[in-house]
Amino acid sequence: MMQHAHAPVQAAAAPPCPPHGQNRISTNNRFIPVCPRSDQEIGTTASRRTRRGDFLRAATWAITHRLHPKAGDTTLRVARDLAARLNADGHVAYCRDTMWRRLGISRRTLERHIAVLRELGLLVWAVHGTRTNTRPAGSGEWAGTATIYAAVVPRAWDDSLGHRVRGHGYHARHVGFTDHGRQLAIADARRRARPSRRRDTPSCKTNHPRPTAEMRGKKNNTSAPRGARPQSRSQHDVPEPYRATPDQAAHAVSVAAWVRPRVPWTQGEGLRRLAFALRPWIAAGLSAADLAADLSAWRVPRRPASPASVIMARWNETASSDEPAAAPDSGEGTPEGVPPNAAFLAAMDTVRARLTSLSPPVEPEPDPPGFVIRDRILASLAEADRTRRARTAEQCVTFAEWEAVCDARERVPW
Structure with a gap:
């Protein structure tokens, strides 16, 4: 018996490759790997776009069912690393030079498992990276274009879970479930909601001190001591001022x-x-x-x-400077200041009246409405533009500045 004879990877006689946008399942219900690189693009793929959760579930499903002979645990690790960096649109940067070091594998192994994910219909190219320098010429720096992948799920995964899909290709949408798919979804939801039973070893258990109950007479009701009750504390203690x-x-x-x-x-x-x-x-x-x-x-x-x-x-x-300093306690009374007499108060009133006559209080002007401020800004910008176009050749510092003035004059409508 061959090594991969039990895996539903290929039929005995492989059917012809289906056209773009059609289902990647053969006539005997066996998955067909997406081998042509032309079908691994975002515009030609038969898989639909997805997010992080469905991408990981589809990758686990494909690897568990051995849809590809070269898919394994390392492929799932690569898929999890990509899923952790997916953005809101389901796109992720390849970052090959840092990814293979982070996963602890060789660069060639990483490239091989990325190709396996593409052939499983789980990854498609959104942007092809190139080594063309994107920095300005003469800057002495080099930066290429990054490769961007889009996370997708194949139609075979939707059919196995009973998903109803509307549309074809990358922009297809999951719109509902079949009867069988609804039962699978309910069972999966119940499994996720079921609490996991954790049993700690005896060495992990701790005996926390418990307050001793107070016995009051012969009654069978007891209460915890007052020190054990939590004190009610105000959550919003705002200072007085x-x-x-x-x-x-x-x-x-x-x-x-x-x-x-x-x-x-x-x-x-x-x-x-x-x-x-x-x-x-x-x-x-x-x-x-x-x-x-x-x-x-x-x-x-x-x-x-x-x-x-x-x-x-x-x-x-x-506030601290306004508070009077605490005087030491003494037997004698503290002397109080003498209140001002009538002449001093009259002189103060005369000074206040003179200051008011010299600089009367000015009430704050109300803010102008928004459309007035906008018109003022537009008028100032137009005036600055006219002033800039009205400059002569002697007022320009460089010849390029004078050419810009001439071009601006030619573009002005009559």
Whole structure:
């Protein structure tokens, strides 16, 4: 008896090769390997596109049923390595030079098993890699084009599992199950949902200390000691200056939305985080304009990693500096300051009135609507384009710049 006589690999008399896009099963229901390289392309294959899970199941099925005489455990290892690197479209870069080292096999062995996967209808070429240099000439660097494979499953696998497939070739879709396929799918789902029975050895088991129950009189109900009960802990312990009602939080978000575009170093922070950091300042009575002016005057890095943390740290420094130092206890009473008299208050009112007359408070202007800002930007770009085309030859630094100006003038419509 021959070595591979029991494997359904080839019939006694191989049928003719079917045309492109047709089923790869012979008349006696035996799988036909996809040997022609022209049928291993993404546009000529009879297999349909798939994702990681079905690709691995189809590879395991094909190797288990010995559909190819050269497929084995190494072929399955290669398939698993490719499946781990599949992207959302089901494509994967070959990366031959790193793959054979990662798997611990020779380069020739890797190429042989990749060819086996192609002949099983599990891989097709999406992009053929070449050794053509893609870097600019004269750069002194070389980089070729990578080979991209697409994961597919043959029609024989769909037929064996009772899949109903609509369409032909790479873009065919799995749309349902036959009666037999539905029974197989239900059995597979139950097998996957069944919990695995793990039995640890006695050396792996540990006896954790358990709290001793308290016996109360002659009753048969007991309770665990108080120290063993978990203490209820609040999940959201917000410090006092940052607590706010829903209306105050919404107002802080609106203030942060007004401040953020006007302070450059805060523009990398999220709106809600910035509003949370600004809550103490808003509660202190500062308006949006005052906050923007104060934050612009701070000396901070150009792009801090966390602007909200900078603002919260500055508030902590301010709050700690405002707290009076604790005086040592003494028997004598602490002397209190003398309140200002009427003359001093009148002088302060005069100074405030004079400052108000010299620089009256300016209310912040409302933001213009979006279409106004867009028109201004387009007008400024058009003005800059006209200025660039109106340059003379003396104003251009190089001859290439003057040629670009002349070309731009010729392209301008009348």
